[in-house]
Amino acid sequence: MTERIHLAVALDGAGWHPAAWREESARPTELTSPAYWRELVQTAERAGVLFATLEDALSLGGRSYEADAETRRDRARGRLDAVLLASFLAPLTERIGLVPTVTTTHPEPFHIATGLQTLDHASHGRAGARFVAGANAQERANFGRRSDPTGSPTDLASVGSLRVEDHPEWLAAFREAGDVIDAVRRLADSWEDDAIIRDTVTGKFLDRDRIHNLEFEGEFFAITGASIVPRSPQGQPLVTVLAHLRVPYRLAAEYADVVFVTPADAAATAGILAELAEASAELRTEPEPLRVFADLLVLIEDTRAAADQAWARLQDRAQLITDARVVVGTADDVVAEIAALADAGVDGIRLRPARLPADLAAITEQVVPLISDAGILASDNGAPTLRERLGLPRRASRFADQTSRFAKQETRA
Template identity: 60%
Template sequence: MTHQVHLGIALERAGWHPAAWREPSAHARALTSPAYWRDLLRTADDAGLALATIEDALSLPDRFEPVDALRPGRVRGRLDAVLIASYAAPLTRRIGLIPTVTTTHTEPFHVATGIQTLDFASRGRAGVRLVAGASAAERANFGRRDIGVDVFPASGRVEDSPEILAAFREAGEFADVLARLWDSWQDDAIIRDLESGRFLDADRVHRIEFEGEFFSITGASIVPRSPQGRPLLTVLAHQTVPFRLAAEHADLVYVTPHDDADVVAIRDDLDAAADDLRRDREPLRVFADLLVLVEDTAVAARDASQRLDEWAGEPLTSDARVVVGTPADVVDAVRELAASGVDGVRLRPARQPADVVAIAEKVAPILRSAGVLREDADGASLRTRLGLTRPESRYVGEKVAL
């Protein structure tokens, strides 16, 4: 029997290839147009994709890129991902909307209320992708911290950088606070009793009273409990420390295997982290990432890839496996990942909108006809589509006066 998977997409300005904006099919002048993002998300939505993540960052340079040496051939500037998702929410029908938020420098209270509002606007299709970041460029934009993550350790191990470890501890606290704020209103806190004049049952709104290493937060969210109860928490993880962050706090983790051995090693790491940290929570959903460039023929795909590399001045590199080929080649890669037992595959289009259209019009239909694509009912929340239950507020049964 064919193992079925959800299909997601990761949207990044002009695409994941740094020279994608130079493609004739690109909309380089429209990257800051709301219509550009509306059309991308509607295309993915109409194709039946389960979710779309929207990239974001807090600096003009890429992470670990020198602050004072911007490469002029790269796309610079972006729209705020949470606001893009909020704009697109009433314009889409069923796709999950998952903006990226950097946990360093931002405040969890603001993020909590923004994602709750997105959950209302989308009628239960909101999530968030948390990124632990504290680069020099980000720090310079806020001016509140002197110490952060200036370089990745030469060993490649997160454990060898105290600054990166601190950023992940902060991200863990951030995720914890989000969930507590989302729980701070019980579902039935608003009573709207016209006769008594009571709009709210104050005993069902709770102060979260959180005191941690990085955050100290007392009150409740200003937004009532949203349709999903808790919008989806997601993270991208490559090694043990972020795997543990995902296991302890996330509903879904994106991983980057390059072959079957990678899948086995990643699942072993995630299972070990879950055994240690996840306790009685639902199993962590695992999506594998692929960066894809899709053309009708293998020759056309190779030519497009080489042209982009020449414009960029270097070959494309990625943390994720790169598939350059036909729709059938992408389908084969998705089927291999499905056979490994992952819950979903998130495709990163090398070029937007060209590869988004190819995914929607060519890749997804083949996967659907082959029985690989998991189908879900229209109108379901994102949690329901991914087989996750709607959690009850942790404060049910407590009475805490505001």
């Protein structure tokens, strides 16, 4: 029996195909226009999409699998900062979750945390983040603080089918990613819900005992102090991770609320779910089970012949190399893939439109109605926050019980 699943979309520039910007339906002059992104996200929201992820990277070539990504002139280049873009979109939307991509290797964890907490306030509880452990050579050069003494691959994309475990640089990058996520969660907890008093009679704005300094001492950074942002509507933003291999699976199992996986087909999903379950049993301390979303990269036309023709045109212009299963066909073809993945036991599907805005329009106008009518799509439960719409409770501050315990001790004394 097909299970009900959530639907998300992954938005990246002119689309996930590198030649998408050359399509007649594309709008390459608007890729850094806030209005362009507003239209995309509002389109997804009107269709009832649960959340949209916004791609980002810290180098000109982005997260391309191409060795010459930095120097190519036939690719769309230039992007808006994803966290800032999400904050711009927050007051222009009402229901859709906003999940910007955040690289963990170079930005300061304190800045990441405050940006995401601010987004959660601006969106009234619809913030998340897709954390990426990135450490390619151009990113290092852009920040100028790290070198690559190991001689290991310059990008996770170049690892391909090789074992990430064989590369010390990437083991370190994923350890650091775990520390960053942990620090972001702890900083979000550093203000308790009732820390702000605003008592004009006594002149007491804060209960300072309910704001807690972190003493975080990790392998890669240290933090002493509390967040500058008061506790946000969700308590903590939704934490998501994309995972393909054992090390990223373990990162997701230990730290994430949602993991995006890329099965070759529905049959391959069972092995991925088993590996995630094994890692979760060993590592997971989060109170809720890890939610699993399967990624599909889609190109949709009214007929398969038209879809094949469009795909061939794109591939003639630039070869797509991707980690995700590609579905080229009609809306019915995409729905069949979604139904198979739902039967395989995933919690959600994240669709990557090959072309924007064309394939997003096809998703919202054709795919969503079909999966709704088929009883595959989970309905909006009316909850106000992204976490709650996913069935995840609002996170209580880890320090709240501690404050309560101290208060009781002082009362007894």
